[in-house]
Amino acid sequence: MNDIEHLYVYVCLFEFHLFHDSYYNQAAGVIQPERMKEMTKKSIVEADLEARSPWSSYKDKQEVILSPPTTAVNASITIPGSKSLTNRALLLAAMAKGTTQIEGLLKGDDSYWCINILKQLGVHVEIQGESATVEGINGEWPNRTGELYVGAAGTVARFLPGLLAAGQGLWRMTGSHRMSERPLAPLLYQLAAMGGVFTYERIEGQLPYTLEAKGLQGGEPVLAGSISSQFISGLLMAAPYAEQTLRLSIDGPIVQREYVEMTLEMMRKFGADSNVEDEGQVITILPNGYQAPSAAIVLEPDVSTCCYFWALAALTNGRIRVEGISLRTLQPDMEMVHVLEKMGCSMVHGENYVEVTGTNQLKGGFTLSMKRWSDQTLTMAVLAIFADGPITFTDAAHIRHHECDRISAICTELIKMGIQVEEHPDGLTVYPGIPQSALLDPHDDHRMAMALSLIGVKVPHIRIANPGCVSKTCPDYYERMEALGLKVSWL
Numbered sequence: 001m002n003d004i005e006h007l008y009v010y011v012c013l014f015e016f017h018l019f020h021d022s023y024y025n026q027a028a029g030v031i032q033p034e035r036m037k038e039m040t041k042k043s044i045v046e047a048d049l050e051a052r053s054p055w056s057s058y059k060d061k062q063e064v065i066l067s068p069p070t071t072a073v074n075a076s077i078t079i080p081g082s083k084s085l086t087n088r089a090l091l092l093a094a095m096a097k098g099t100t101q102i103e104g105l106l107k108g109d110d111s112y113w114c115i116n117i118l119k120q121l122g123v124h125v126e127i128q129g130e131s132a133t134v135e136g137i138n139g140e141w142p143n144r145t146g147e148l149y150v151g152a153a154g155t156v157a158r159f160l161p162g163l164l165a166a167g168q169g170l171w172r173m174t175g176s177h178r179m180s181e182r183p184l185a186p187l188l189y190q191l192a193a194m195g196g197v198f199t200y201e202r203i204e205g206q207l208p209y210t211l212e213a214k215g216l217q218g219g220e221p222v223l224a225g226s227i228s229s230q231f232i233s234g235l236l237m238a239a240p241y242a243e244q245t246l247r248l249s250i251d252g253p254i255v256q257r258e259y260v261e262m263t264l265e266m267m268r269k270f271g272a273d274s275n276v277e278d279e280g281q282v283i284t285i286l287p288n289g290y291q292a293p294s295a296a297i298v299l300e301p302d303v304s305t306c307c308y309f310w311a312l313a314a315l316t317n318g319r320i321r322v323e324g325i326s327l328r329t330l331q332p333d334m335e336m337v338h339v340l341e342k343m344g345c346s347m348v349h350g351e352n353y354v355e356v357t358g359t360n361q362l363k364g365g366f367t368l369s370m371k372r373w374s375d376q377t378l379t380m381a382v383l384a385i386f387a388d389g390p391i392t393f394t395d396a397a398h399i400r401h402h403e404c405d406r407i408s409a410i411c412t413e414l415i416k417m418g419i420q421v422e423e424h425p426d427g428l429t430v431y432p433g434i435p436q437s438a439l440l441d442p443h444d445d446h447r448m449a450m451a452l453s454l455i456g457v458k459v460p461h462i463r464i465a466n467p468g469c470v471s472k473t474c475p476d477y478y479e480r481m482e483a484l485g486l487k488v489s490w491l
Contacts, residue, residue, distance in 0.1 A: 044441045045404070047466040051152040051176035053112035056471035057479075062491050063439070064467040064478055066456025069485030072318030072358070073457075077480070079306050079322055080130065081106040081299035082331060083473055084259060087114045087155040088266045089297050092237065093134035094123045095163055096270050098292030102132040104299035109472045110153035117148045117156065136292055139241040144169030150207070152176040152403060152472060157207065158187055158230035162238030165196035166216045174208040178444065181206070183401055187231040190221045194242070218244030218287060225254035225281075227398060232283075233263040239285035240272050246285045254280065255398050256372060258332040265330065269293050300324070303331035304375045305474050308450050310337060310356040311379055312484060314345050315386060315457045321355035335373040339380070342366070343387065364432060365389030370396040377427070378451035381410050384430035385419055386458060397426040403472075404443035413440045413452055417459075439463040446472040453477070456486060 052059050081104035091114065093100035105111065107130065115125050115132075122142025124135040141164070148171050150156040157179055164171060174180075185205025192198055197212035216238060223231055232250060239246035254260060257280060264274055264283070270293060273286035306322045313320040327334060327349050337347045337356055344359035364387030370377045374396045384391040399406040411423045417435035421428055435455055440462065442449035446469050456462035470477040482488040 044439075044465045045443045047444050047469065048152065048176045048178065049468075051109065051113075051179075052468055052471060053109040053116075053151065055107050055112045055475055056109060056468050057475045058468035058471065061467050062465065064453070064464050065489045065491070066453055066462045066464070066481070067460040067487040068457055069316065069487070071485060072316040073312045073484045074319045075484055076321040076323060076353075076355075077309060078324055079301035079309070080104070080108075080474070082302040083108060083110055083304070084155060084262060084302075084331070085266065085299045086111045087153065087159065088233075088237070088263060089299060090114050090118065090125070090132065090134065091156075091159050091163060092266060092270045092290055093132075093136060093292065093297075094118045094121075094125075095139055095241065096136035096290035096292045097138040098136055100134045100136065100270075100292040101296035102134065102299065103130065103296050104301075105130045105132050106299075106302060106473075108475055109151055110155060113149065113151035113153050114156045117150065117160065120146050120148060136290070139167060139289060141167045141169055145171065147172045147174065150175040150179060152179050154179065154182065154230060154402075157182070157184060158228070158234040159237055161188060161196070161211060162191055162216070162234045163241075164211055165191050165194070165213045166238045166241035167213050168215065169213050170210065171213075172208065172210045178403055179207060183227060186223060186227060187234050190223060190231075190235060191216070191238075193221065194219060216242040218242035218246045220247045220249065222249045222251055225250045225252045225257075227255065229254055229256045229259040232260050236260070236263055236274075236283060236285060237267065240267070240287060240289050242285075242287045245287060248283045248285075250281045250283070256332055256374065258330050258372065262330045269297060300329055300331065302473065303329060303333045303336075304447075305450075306354070307333055307336045307376050307379055308454065308474075308477075309480075309484075310340060310354075311383055311454050312457055312481075313356045314340050314343065314358040314362060314383060315454060317358040317360055319355065319357045321353050323353050325354055326351060327354060332373045333376050336376050336379070339368065343383070362387040363389070364391045367392040367394060369394050370399075370427065374399050375447060378406060378410050378447050379454070381414065381421075381428060381430050382451050382454045385414070385433060385435060385455070387432055390429055390431045392424075392429040393427040394424070395426055402447075403445035403469075404448065406445065406448065409441075409443040409445065409448055410451070413448070416440065417455070435459050435462075437461040437463070439465060441465050442467075442469055444469050446470050446474075450474065450477055453481065456481075 086106040270290035275284040420431040
């Protein structure tokens with residue numbers, strides 16, 4: 001391990017022991033009742049409303065209250081485009097030579113801030129419904145100064161710096177409160193070594209900072225694969241506009257390797273010349289720029305969002321078919337449907353759909369590695385409550401540094417409802433139980449809110465604070481839940 005990786009592991013272990021020592025009886029390994037009461041009384045994490053975009057649907061709502069439907073869910077639905085693919089397509093289209101048409105755009109907070117930044121940089125972007133037309137700038141940003149706000153968009157915060165550094169200009173980069181805490185250093189240090197000049201205002205390697213761009217040299221950088229695949233994607237996306245060939249070596253296994261493959265696939269659609277060696281550990285990109293594709297880029301549905309609706313089918317012994325998606329997708333969260341089969345559900349699929357039918361009793365009693373599909377750790381933790389045996393989730397230490405410390409946060413909220421959990425440095429174990437109604441804190445995290453809301457399909461009067469955070473991924477999430485039969489009310 002290098003110094004960055006050692007620091008990352010140390011922070012994860014420190015956070016784990018801090019939580020463990022505070023809330024668990026060391027000898028018995030159980031929650032202390034007085035600590036449970038203390039946790040329930042704790043104030044809700046304040047929402048960062050600045051990071052909500054005009055595409056957010058619930059900015060004025062303090063709580064959403066959910067109760068079970070009268071019948072099992074039974075529907076065929078469509079889901080908006082992938083958040084990850086949307087921002088990759090928008091940024092590459094902006095850099096390319098020519099005009100790109102994008103279909104199936106996700107209109108959420110992250111894509112709004114991405115588009116807003118592109119317009120500030122002088123890129124012409126026209127949005128009509130779920131379609132975008134982007135006039136590329138061929139690597140030369142028209143507006144070479146300004147202040148760019150990324151909101152809470154990790155993809156923009158990790159993908160944009162390299163694309164800016166490959167050009168010429170001076171920009172101040174800022175983000176949401178949480179985005180300013182999330183790790184960027186491994187990527188920014190590599191960009192600095194390749195020619196970017198970063199001046200940090202608070203903490204080195206984090207937002208906010210000023211970037212003076214003078215072009216990227218290329219070369220042979222080395223990045224650790226264990227912290228975030230977005231660091232790797234951020235270097236790769238900028239490489240076609242470097243002065244020399246980039247030969248990126250990746251040290252150690254890659255967290256969520258499929259997202260790097262998604263990046264490379266999108267780059268190829270824009271004509272990038274790439275070569276992958278050593279089972280994906282060495283990637284070479286030639287400095288030949290991007291060319292807008294002649295055909296429209298059609299984005300797949302967001303499989304991460306699909307999973308919440310397949311989970312509804314699993315929990316109600318119902319049926320949800322998602323149209324427009326195939327098992328062949330590179331999106332790693334498709335692993336969810338195979339795990340649902342292991343839990344007793346049934347799955348059918350075709351060229352253009354995936355359908356899940358639930359079961360009377362979900363099966364548990366096993367351990368799952370979440371390394372490839374860690375975004376569904378929270379969803380699976382909720383499903384585990386209703387299984388017939390405990391489920392342990394491992395290999396997800398990196399999600400402590402997402403929109404919140406997701407491992408600590410989900411443990412905290414499940415404990416509020418009387419569910420027994422054990423927190424581990426890289427995951428958790430959830431024991432089956434009967435959740436009690438409670439006011440749940442999503443910690444201003446869209447995936448926390450959407451996962452915890454699933455409990456409302458089984459338990460009446462589940463309250464979720466600050467529901468507007470779902471606009472990062474699925475701005476109309478609760479309208480969709482209501483259309484499927486859940487009882488939804490607001491405060």
